[in-house]
Amino acid sequence: MKPFVLIAEDESAVSELLLYNLQKEDYEVAIAADGEEALMMIDERAPDLILLDWMLPKVSGIEVCRRIRSGGANPNMPIIMLTARGEESDRIRGLDTGADDYVTKPFSTTELMARVRAVLRRIRPGLKEDKISVGDIVIDRVAHRVMRDDGEIHLGPTEFRLLDYFMQHPGRVFSREQLLDTVWGSDVYVEARTVDVHVGRLRKALRQDGGEDPIRTVRSAGYALRGD
Amino acid sequence: MKPFVLIAEDESAVSELLLYNLQKEDYEVAIAADGEEALMMIDERAPDLILLDWMLPKVSGIEVCRRIRSGGANPNMPIIMLTARGEESDRIRGLDTGADDYVTKPFSTTELMARVRAVLRRIRPGLKEDKISVGDIVIDRVAHRVMRDDGEIHLGPTEFRLLDYFMQHPGRVFSREQLLDTVWGSDVYVEARTVDVHVGRLRKALRQDGGEDPIRTVRSAGYALRGD
DNA sequence: GCCGAGTGTCACAGAACTGTCGCGGATCAC
DNA sequence: GTGATCCGCGACAGTTCTGTGACACTCGGC
Numbered sequence: 001m002k003p004f005v006l007i008a009e010d011e012s013a014v015s016e017l018l019l020y021n022l023q024k025e026d027y028e029v030a031i032a033a034d035g036e037e038a039l040m041m042i043d044e045r046a047p048d049l050i051l052l053d054w055m056l057p058k059v060s061g062i063e064v065c066r067r068i069r070s071g072g073a074n075p076n077m078p079i080i081m082l083t084a085r086g087e088e089s090d091r092i093r094g095l096d097t098g099a100d101d102y103v104t105k106p107f108s109t110t111e112l113m114a115r116v117r118a119v120l121r122r123i124r125p126g127l128k129e130d131k132i133s134v135g136d137i138v139i140d141r142v143a144h145r146v147m148r149d150d151g152e153i154h155l156g157p158t159e160f161r162l163l164d165y166f167m168q169h170p171g172r173v174f175s176r177e178q179l180l181d182t183v184w185g186s187d188v189y190v191e192a193r194t195v196d197v198h199v200g201r202l203r204k205a206l207r208q209d210g211g212e213d214p215i216r217t218v219r220s221a222g223y224a225l226r227g228d
Numbered sequence: 229m230k231p232f233v234l235i236a237e238d239e240s241a242v243s244e245l246l247l248y249n250l251q252k253e254d255y256e257v258a259i260a261a262d263g264e265e266a267l268m269m270i271d272e273r274a275p276d277l278i279l280l281d282w283m284l285p286k287v288s289g290i291e292v293c294r295r296i297r298s299g300g301a302n303p304n305m306p307i308i309m310l311t312a313r314g315e316e317s318d319r320i321r322g323l324d325t326g327a328d329d330y331v332t333k334p335f336s337t338t339e340l341m342a343r344v345r346a347v348l349r350r351i352r353p354g355l356k357e358d359k360i361s362v363g364d365i366v367i368d369r370v371a372h373r374v375m376r377d378d379g380e381i382h383l384g385p386t387e388f389r390l391l392d393y394f395m396q397h398p399g400r401v402f403s404r405e406q407l408l409d410t411v412w413g414s415d416v417y418v419e420a421r422t423v424d425v426h427v428g429r430l431r432k433a434l435r436q437d438g439g440e441d442p443i444r445t446v447r448s449a450g451y452a453l454r455g456d
Numbered sequence: 457g458c459c460g461a462g463t464g465t466c467a468c469a470g471a472a473c474t475g476t477c478g479c480g481g482a483t484c485a486c
Numbered sequence: 487g488t489g490a491t492c493c494g495c496g497a498c499a500g501t502t503c504t505g506t507g508a509c510a511c512t513c514g515g516c
Binding site for chain 3 (some may be wrong): 156158190198
């Protein structure tokens with residue numbers, strides 16, 4: 001179950017940026033452009049986390065925050081406030097609006113993502129597990145090890161990240177471009193065919209002890225890990 | 229069994245900082261943002277230690293402290309009070325609220341961590357063992373000695389701390405940066421490659437009597453002690 | 457001052473990993 | 487069938503990362 005994040009922000013430049021980054025980290029995301037819409041969506045869709053702009057049209061962010069806290073479906077709903085630098089920043093900290101965290105604009109997206117993870121981990125522990133297993137494959141991200149049928153499998157860094165990503169979404173098909181974006185990073189440029197080679201290497205490593213090939217090729221679409 | 233620490237603190241800046249540092253020292257941590265939540269979690273999850281803010285929304289820290297001491301599951305639950313400087317600090321010491329220790333904000337995190345360790349050691353002796361063994365390696369932190377197959381191994385101070393840290397988390401991979409942060413200290417600046425050299429020296433020392441290399445290199449990630 | 461132990465940095469060689477290419481086989485549309 | 491794509495895989499050159507010996511520097515003991 002993906003965590004569902006609601007962005008309440010009227011500047012589309014900001015909300016689009018957040019949307020892009022959150023989706024990349026595999027959250028389900030929705031955008032509300034004003035306070036009224038935000039309150040409606042909070043009520044209807046019960047987000048796991050709200051990124052709430054301080055200033056919003058119709059109903060301000062502060063008011064939204066207050067209303068959440070003072071009743072409604074879930075008064076403990078995690079809230080991260082977004083505020084422009086200097087925008088009553090001193091008073092904000094003093095006010096007991098009840099946000100879980102504050103971020104001042106302009107913000108670093110990586111920092112914000114880290115805070116999102118931190119807040120969600122606190123609320124929904126076990127969100128990012130140390131160990132995942134799919135079928136007979138077990139990946140231990142803390143020890144950085146991969147096991148299959150109690151035999152250890154050695155993978156290079158890229159193959160490890162690739163398998164890790166597949167195992168977070170078993171069964172799902174990813175295009176080469178998607179894989180390059182997430183596993184390699186959106187900033188590096190490499191040929192799409194490179195993915196094929198690494199998938200090949202990953203398959204070879206996983207087949208070592210005579211196991212079945214756990215990766216499915218979807219012609220003209222991409223690759224997927226065979227779900228269980 | 230990891231010790232479980234509850235942070236009862238409404239300022240997220242403070243609680244996040246504590247969260248980060250406590251997790252780094254391998255405690256299990258939870259945060260309560262007000263007194264009510266704190267009491268609930270104390271009841272439900274029986275923490276080994278509470279870091280309790282003096283001023284808390286809904287139910288104050290003092291009141292939480294009083295309620296713990298005057299009955300409930302464990303009246304001897306260790307409590308470290310966090311108070312703002314000058315905030316009735318004189319009276320606090322006079323009051324018999326029954327906290328085990330007091331720390332005034334702003335506090336040094338290293339000092340607070342030391343106090344946390346101290347309180348837990350007093351309450352749960354043997355929590356941080358004097359001796360740890362992983363595989364055939366035994367480290368005695370009190371005597372500052374390392375044994376392997378009944379032969380003593382001499383290590384320099386840095387190598388000793390390095391091995392000590394590895395042995396607290398066998399199997400886990402640490403990046404060079406993490407190791408510098410914890411083993412060297414976050415305030416000193418040294419090259420990341422320096423870790424390699426010390427790991428090399430540690431390996432050499434541990435290989436003295438012909439034993440296997442107990443340290444695993446994880447390319448582009450860091451080092452780990454081979455778990456048992 | 458001298459000494460030895462301990463430390464941080466560097467340079468270099470070798471190991472491990474990466475991205476690309478090209479070929480041949482598999483699969484698809486018609 | 488047949489031409490056009492698409493994919494698996496071995497090969498390879500280039501790059502990155504790691505292990506280690508060497509060396510200079512610090513620091514406390516004497």
